[in-house]
Amino acid sequence: MMINKEVEWNIKKLKQKNFEFANKSGKWLAWQTKKRKEQNTINKIEVGGEEITNPKDIRKGFLDFYRQLYKRKEKNNRRKIERYLKEKEVQKIPTEAQEGLNTPIDLAEIKMAIKKMKNGKAPGPDGFTSRYYKELETTLSLPLREVMNNILKEREIPGTWKEAFITLIPKEEASLTQVKNYRPISLLNTDYKIFAGIIADRLKKVLQEIIHEDQAGFLPGRQMRDNARNVINILEYLTAKNEREAMLMFVDAEKAFDNVSWDFMLENIEQRDMGNDFLNGIKAIYTEQKAKLIVNNVISEEIQISKGTRQGCPLSPLLFIMVLEVLLDSIRKKESIKGVAVGRNQYKVKAFADDLVLMAEEPLETATEILEEIEKFGEVAGFIINRKKTKIIAKNMDKTKMEVLQQKTGIEIAKKVKYLGIWLTPKNIDLFQNNYVLVWKGIKKDLEIWNRLKLSLWGRISMIKMSVLPKMMFLFQMIPILKGVAIFKDWQRMISRYIWQGKKPRIKHKLLIDAKERGGFALPDLKLYYEAACLCWLKEWVKLKNTKLLDLEGFDTRFGWHAHLWKEKKEGYKSFGNHIFRKSLLEVWYRYKNILETGVPHWLSPLEVIGVKKINMRNDWVTYADLVVKDGGKWRLKPYEQVKEHVYDWLHYRQINEMFKKEEKEKGYKEKDSKFQSEIVNNDCKIISKMYKILLEWHTMDEEVKVVMIQWAKDLGYNIDLDDWQKIWNENLKFTACVTLKENTMKMVYRWYMTPAKLAKMYKSSNKCWRCREKEGTFMHMWWECSKVRGFWEMIYIELKRMLKYSFVKKPETFLLGITRMDISRRDRKLFQYAITAARTLLAQRWKQEEVPNLEEWRLKLTDYAELDKLTGKIRYQKDHRFFEDWGKFTEYLESICEEGTTLVGFKEAL
Ligand SMILES: [Zn+2]
Numbered sequence: 001m002m003i004n005k006e007v008e009w010n011i012k013k014l015k016q017k018n019f020e021f022a023n024k025s026g027k028w029l030a031w032q033t034k035k036r037k038e039q040n041t042i043n044k045i046e047v048g049g050e051e052i053t054n055p056k057d058i059r060k061g062f063l064d065f066y067r068q069l070y071k072r073k074e075k076n077n078r079r080k081i082e083r084y085l086k087e088k089e090v091q092k093i094p095t096e097a098q099e100g101l102n103t104p105i106d107l108a109e110i111k112m113a114i115k116k117m118k119n120g121k122a123p124g125p126d127g128f129t130s131r132y133y134k135e136l137e138t139t140l141s142l143p144l145r146e147v148m149n150n151i152l153k154e155r156e157i158p159g160t161w162k163e164a165f166i167t168l169i170p171k172e173e174a175s176l177t178q179v180k181n182y183r184p185i186s187l188l189n190t191d192y193k194i195f196a197g198i199i200a201d202r203l204k205k206v207l208q209e210i211i212h213e214d215q216a217g218f219l220p221g222r223q224m225r226d227n228a229r230n231v232i233n234i235l236e237y238l239t240a241k242n243e244r245e246a247m248l249m250f251v252d253a254e255k256a257f258d259n260v261s262w263d264f265m266l267e268n269i270e271q272r273d274m275g276n277d278f279l280n281g282i283k284a285i286y287t288e289q290k291a292k293l294i295v296n297n298v299i300s301e302e303i304q305i306s307k308g309t310r311q312g313c314p315l316s317p318l319l320f321i322m323v324l325e326v327l328l329d330s331i332r333k334k335e336s337i338k339g340v341a342v343g344r345n346q347y348k349v350k351a352f353a354d355d356l357v358l359m360a361e362e363p364l365e366t367a368t369e370i371l372e373e374i375e376k377f378g379e380v381a382g383f384i385i386n387r388k389k390t391k392i393i394a395k396n397m398d399k400t401k402m403e404v405l406q407q408k409t410g411i412e413i414a415k416k417v418k419y420l421g422i423w424l425t426p427k428n429i430d431l432f433q434n435n436y437v438l439v440w441k442g443i444k445k446d447l448e449i450w451n452r453l454k455l456s457l458w459g460r461i462s463m464i465k466m467s468v469l470p471k472m473m474f475l476f477q478m479i480p481i482l483k484g485v486a487i488f489k490d491w492q493r494m495i496s497r498y499i500w501q502g503k504k505p506r507i508k509h510k511l512l513i514d515a516k517e518r519g520g521f522a523l524p525d526l527k528l529y530y531e532a533a534c535l536c537w538l539k540e541w542v543k544l545k546n547t548k549l550l551d552l553e554g555f556d557t558r559f560g561w562h563a564h565l566w567k568e569k570k571e572g573y574k575s576f577g578n579h580i581f582r583k584s585l586l587e588v589w590y591r592y593k594n595i596l597e598t599g600v601p602h603w604l605s606p607l608e609v610i611g612v613k614k615i616n617m618r619n620d621w622v623t624y625a626d627l628v629v630k631d632g633g634k635w636r637l638k639p640y641e642q643v644k645e646h647v648y649d650w651l652h653y654r655q656i657n658e659m660f661k662k663e664e665k666e667k668g669y670k671e672k673d674s675k676f677q678s679e680i681v682n683n684d685c686k687i688i689s690k691m692y693k694i695l696l697e698w699h700t701m702d703e704e705v706k707v708v709m710i711q712w713a714k715d716l717g718y719n720i721d722l723d724d725w726q727k728i729w730n731e732n733l734k735f736t737a738c739v740t741l742k743e744n745t746m747k748m749v750y751r752w753y754m755t756p757a758k759l760a761k762m763y764k765s766s767n768k769c770w771r772c773r774e775k776e777g778t779f780m781h782m783w784w785e786c787s788k789v790r791g792f793w794e795m796i797y798i799e800l801k802r803m804l805k806y807s808f809v810k811k812p813e814t815f816l817l818g819i820t821r822m823d824i825s826r827r828d829r830k831l832f833q834y835a836i837t838a839a840r841t842l843l844a845q846r847w848k849q850e851e852v853p854n855l856e857e858w859r860l861k862l863t864d865y866a867e868l869d870k871l872t873g874k875i876r877y878q879k880d881h882r883f884f885e886d887w888g889k890f891t892e893y894l895e896s897i898c899e900e901g902t903t904l905v906g907f908k909e910a911l
Contacts, residue, residue, distance in 0.1 A: 041296055042058055042168070042176070042182075042295065042296055044058075044177055045058050045061050045062075045177050045178070045179055046177045046178060046179075047061045047064075047179070051177075055295075055296060055298070058295060058296070059293070059295045059296075059298060059300050061179055062168065062179055062182075062293055062295050062300070063293060063300050063301070063303065065179045065180070066166070066184065066291075066293060066303055067303045067304075069255070069258055069308075070258065070291075070303065070304070070305040070306060070307060070308060071304070071306060071307075072261075072262075072306040072307045077263070077380065078263050078267065080379075080380055081261070081263055081264050081267045081380045081381075082267055082271075084376070084377075084380045085264075085267055085268060085271045085326065085380075086271070088326055088329070088330050090268065090271050090272055090326055090329070091210050091272065091329070092271075092272055092273040093206055093209075093210055093272055093273060093274055094209070097205070097206045097209065098273060098274060098275045098278075099275075100202055100205065100206065101202050101203065101206060101274055101275050101277075101278040102152070102275035102276065102277040102278050104149045104152070105145060105148045105149055105152070105195075105198055106145070107141050107142075107145060109198045109201075110141050110144055110145060110148075110194065110198065111137065111141065112201075113194045113197040113198050113201070114130075114133050114134060114137050114141075114194060115134075116197065117130035117133065117134070117190070117193070117194070117197075118130065119131050119134070122167075122187050123187065123189070123190060124160075124163070124164065124165065124187045124188045124189035124190060124192070124193075125160065125163045125164065125165055125187070125189060125292070126160050126189045126190075128189065128190050128191070129190065130190050130193075132190070133190055133191070133194065144191060144194065144195075147191075147195075148195050148198070151195070151280065151281055151284050152277035152278070152280050152281050153277065153280065154280070155280040155281075155283055155284045156284065157192075157284040157285065158191075160189055160192075161189060161191070161192040161195075161285075162288050162289055162290055163189070163290050163291065163292075164186045164187060164188050164289070164290070164291040164292075164310075164311070164312070165186070165187040165291065165292055165293075165294055165299070166184045166185065166186050166187070166291050166292070166293045166294065166311070167184070167185050167187065167293075167294045168182035168183070168184060168185070168293070168294075168295065169182060169183045169185055170182055170183075171183055184311055185311065185312060186291065186310065186311035186312030186313070187312065188310075188312050188313060192313075193313070193314065195281075196285070196313050196314050196315045197314050199278070199281055199282075199315055200314040200315045200318055202278075203315070203318050204219060204220065204318065206274075207219055207318060207321065207322065208220065208221075210272075210325070211321055211322070211325055212325065212328065212329070212332070213226075213548075214328055214332075214348075214349050214350050214351060215321050215324070215325065215328065215350075215351045215352070216350070216351070216352045217317065217321065217351070217352045217353045218317040218318060218321055218353070219321075220684075221684050224352050224420055224478075225477050225478050225537075226549070227350045227351075227352050227355075227357070227420060228419070228420050228422055228478045228479065229537075229549070229553075229581070230347070230350050230549065230552070231248065231350065231357055231359075231419060231424065232424070232428055232431070232479065232580065232581070233549075233552045233553050233581070234248065234340055234347060234359055234552065235248070235393075235395065235424070235426065235427075235428050236428055236579055236580055236581075237340065237342065237552060237555055238340065238395040238396060239395070239427070239428070240555070240556060241396075242396050243396065244340075244361055244395075244396055245361065245362060245363060245364075245394075245395070245396050245397045245401070246340055246359070246360060246361045246362075246363060246394075246395045246396060246397075247359075247360055247363035247367065247392050247393065247394050247395065247397075247405070248357055248358070248359050248392065248393045248395075249357065249358040249359075249360070249367070249370065249390065249391075249392050249411070250355075250356075250357050250390065250391045250392070250393070250417050250419055251356040251357070251358065251374070251385055251390050252385070252386045252389035252390045252391075253354050253356065253383055253384060253385055253386065254384040254385075254386045255308075255384075256320070256353075256354035256383060256384075257308060257309050257311075257316065257317075257320055257354065258307070258308035258309075258311075259307060259308060259382040259383065259384055260307060260308055260309050260319070260320060260323055260381065260382050260383075261307055261380065261381055261382035262286045262287075262306065262307055264323060264380055264381040264382065265282075265286065265309070265319055265322075265323055266279070266282065266283060266286060268322060268323055268326060269282060269322070272322075282315070282319070285310065285313075285315070286310075289304070289305040289306070289310065290302050290303065290304060290305065291303055291305055307382060317353065320353070320354070321351075321353075323381055323383075324351060324354075324356075324383075326377065326381065327373070327374065327377040327381070327383070328349050328351060330373060330377070331348055331349050331358070331370065331373055332348055332349065334369070334373065336365075336366070336369050337360060337366050337369050337370055337373070338360055338361045338362050338365075338366050339359055339360060339361070340359045340360065340361055341361065342551055342552050342555050342615065342616075343551060343614075343615035343616040344616055345548055345551055345552070345616060347359050347548075347552065348360065352420060355419070355420055357419060358370055363392075363394065363397065363405055364401060364404060364405055364408070367392075367405060367408060367409050367411075368408060368409065371385070371409060387409075387410045387411055390411050390412075391411065391412055391413075391414040391417045392405065392406075392409070392411050392412065392413045392414065393413070393414060393417055393424065393425070393426050394413050394426065395426055416434065420478065421474060421478065422435055422475075422478050422479060423435055423438070428481075428580045429580075431479055431481055431580070432481060432482075435475055435479060436475055436482070436487075439471055439472070439475060440491065442471075443467075443468050443471060443472075444494065446467060446468075447468075447494065447495075447498045450463055450498070451498060451501065457499065457521075458521075460498060460499050461499065461512075461521055461522075461523050464495055464498075464499070464523060464524060465522075465523075465524055468495070468524075469524045469526075469529070472491075472526055472529070472530075473529060473533070473688075476529055476530045476533035476534075477533050477688070480530065480533050480534045480537055480581065480584055480585065480588075481580050481581065481584050482530060482584055483583065483584060483587065484587075485527065488526055488527035488530070491526050492509075492525075492526065492527070495523075495526075496509070499512075499523070507521070510699070510700050511700075513525040513528075513696065513699075513700065514696070514700045515693070515696060515697075515700075520700065525696070525699070528692055528695045528696055528699060529688075529692055530588075531588045531591070531592070531695055532688050532689075532691035532692040532695055533688055533691075534584065534585050534588040534589075535588060535589070535592065535596075535676075535680065535691050536680060536687050536688050536691055537581070537585055538565075538585045538588075538589055539680055539681050539687075540553075541561040541562075541564075541565060541585075542561075542562075542565065542603050542677075542681050543603075543681060544561065544562075544605065544608060544617070544621045547616070547617050547618075547619060550617060551615065551616050551617060553579070553581065553582065554582075554613075555615065556575065556578075556579075557575070557576055557582075557613060558575065558576075558613055559573070559576075559609075559613055560605075560608040560609055560610075560611055560613055561608065562604055562605050562608045562609045563608070563609045563610075564576055564586065565589060565593075566601070566604055566609065567609060592695070594713075594719050595698055595719070595722070596674060596675070596676040596694075597674050597676060598667075598668075598670070598674070598713075598718060598719035598720060598721050599667050599668040599669055599670040599674075599718060599719075600624060600660075600663045600664060600667050600668065600669045600670075601624070601674060601676075601677065602623060602624055602625040602670070602673050602674070602677060603623050603624075603625065603673075603677055603681060604623060604624050605621040605622060605623045605624075606624065606627070606655075606656040606659055606660065607621060607622060607646075607647065607648075607652065607656070608621050609659075610652075610655055610656075610659070620646075622643070622646035622647070624660065624669070625673075626643070626646065627643055627646070627647075627656065627660075628660065628669065632807070633807050633808060633809050633823060634809070635660075635664055635669045636660075636661075637653070637656060637657045637660055640653050666717060666718070667717070667718045668718045668811075670721070671821050671822045671823075672822075674721070675694060675721075675722075675723065676694070679691075679694070697722065698722065705725075708749060708750055708751065709725060711751060712751075712813075712817075715779065715780040715812075716812060716813060720813060720817075720819065724813075724819045727819065728745065728749060728817060728818065728819065732745060732818045732833060733745060733746075735829070735830050735833045735834075736833075736834070736869070738865075738868060738872075740841075741834075741837050741841075741865075744837055744840055744841055744844065745817075745818060745837065747844075748816055748817055748840065749817060751779055753779070753782070753783075753844065753847065755777050755778060755779050755781075755782050756768060756769060756770060756776070756777030756782075757776055757777050757778045757779075757781075758779075769781055769782065769786055770782075770847075770848050770849070770850065771786050771788045771789065771849075771850050771851075771852065772786050772787055772788055773850075780812075782847075783812075783816055783843070784812045784815075784816065788850075788852050789843070789852060791852065792839070792843070792852040792853065793810075793815055793839070795855060796815070796835070796836070796839045796858065797810050797815075799855065799858075799893075800832070800835055802893060802896070803831075803835070803889055803890060803892075803893040804824070804825075804828050804832070804889060805889070806825075807823075808821075808823040808824050809821065809823055814836075815836050815839070815840075816840070818832075818833050818836060818837070820832060827885070828889065830886045831886055831887060831889060831890055834862060834865045834866075834869070835862055837865075838858055838861040838862045838864075838865060839853075839858055841861065842857055842858060842861055859894075862890065863894075866887050866890060869883070869886070869887070870883055870887075
């Protein structure tokens, strides 16, 4: 089973990452190594019911088993294979793709392949490690290139490339006296792996195109969790459509990788027109293979291998999925096999490596058809279905029919099936109990055992990271179905009890979970990891690209996805939550929506929001990013002529225009994509940990700061990005050495100024504004909305445009907090900060007076600042040109007003 491999690999990677940490808990490491050693010695096996303990006989037992396994059983049936594949009309690859596969290997490819090799892996029979190739890369590249290109032309490979060592790793939770319960791992020579790696990289690009998305394994951007999502969605759908009889068949194939027929594999390549040199390369590998087993550190004699994809070779999984694609494609094409229908879509099959699930309606008729198809394929390709281990989950069938189905197929109709590591039943409501509760039970037991290990605080934290997190993460990614937050509190309490060994916590939880670069302990926060996983899932709703998944997941929703994500709740929205994934994902989205998208999102598709939802959705959805343009410092919809293909008609255009204008006004449209869009939606790499980091940053921020941010958001009517706030701390406060200037910014951020409204609450005085004496004197009124203050800012705005010699958008956060956008050039930002701080300081000085400051006062203040800056500049910086860079535009501005004949002649001399 490949699934364990992926999980195992993920755990390994995690362990690797935390290696530094793990080192600190030496006792645990020692215990772990001891355990591994015990596992690795095989003391006893059973062959034919007989117990064997003699080391030599144990070796023979394994040798016999693998000799048998890798022996080709069927006779030469190339003709039959050829006929079968011709009949199936396998898809040929495009010509450009063929060229890519068949060009000579160049040095850059070799370099890249060597660079990508991981250090510290056991070497193959020749003993040369990957480190050796890395060190000697320049010397070895040329001869390697020659050997490799010779293979593509002449189909001859070095003798050592045919050899491999096979070590045996015991499978978990299985009897270790059974030979079949060991997983063989091949150790291949490094130069061979470099070659195979290059070919594999080329092949991946081609397969991306020709392998249907029903196969989720081994190709970039495809994930195991997509299959679990699909299967659970199907169950959800069939629960709603309870008049449709259906089944899900979870196929167990016997050692699927090891049984692949070489002839079939090669003929498959030939019929897909993949090119001669490429075929030569594969043929060279799959003509002769030998291996020696390593049992209890002793190397056995040689065995011949004549079938199966090569263990431990990077090409192996790709060759396998190409073979399996023939079967899946024929099932998809066959009309008599009725998949689960949603509108005009049919959902028939999903595969992750050799884990295969088939979905069908009218199971009594289709089940036998499916099995027939699998058997025909199996005969030629070497695919053997194990009916005893294959299971069916039946939906909407009565007892008699289920019995008939069971009899007809010889396959058990199960109450519970483990698929890709997840326990499934006909009812999704069981998912929580069968998976989350079960896994946590195991973790609880582990925590009790580790409690006795007497590790340090760091050691205990790293245990949580290495052993608890991966298990929970797996569930979060496969089945994000949790409701509410109570469960996280339970889990966290238990983890906390372990970390503090039942004593009172001595470090605040926030500090424990905070990132190390901010001085925290990086203890994983399960709730945030879960939420990160949910938000990454939800990305499909944002992108609207995977229409097949969306059609299924939203089969009964009444409005578009973006309506649910962005619009205020309307009538009919409630039913959206009647779905196991939709409910939990939307719950998390609402928790973070305002933090992740502080303005109108660029990804929002207005047409999808207003359009009528159909069962099968359209493919291309135009977004605001495509529709709007900046014009004279303001965002607006592009002219109708430019976007008419996207918006159907004039009426829709008008509707969108109204909507955008309203939203722009209320929430604002940002200059750039949000972090959520750029790092999560438009990205495929490590998105969960990126998402976790974003959430963590928000959660560990000072409570006081958060309160202030929320107040500002209320006043402005929209949120300010976390990034922008951080810019205030990190950049804006550094622009000057002057403490009073810094203080002014801080006082603004923390809303330090006493307002009539506040005073009125405290002393029952009048709450009217001191300037206009009409409106209530709230913070925002006093600083921005009051008609007199507005006049003042308008004046400053006009002067600033003159000074900078360009226009920019007048927004309260720009003047009050110094949050600048791209429309103010980076070179002008220092001057700009001085200019608005001068304005604010003046307003603050006249805080309780009726009159607002005038223009001359402002110019004088700014001149003061310029002088001060020049003075500090003399102490701090060596050169005057820095000053001119920062203040040049100001002096030019002063010059221009002097020419106008104003009375401020003295200004220039002052500088
Ligand atoms: Zn007022």
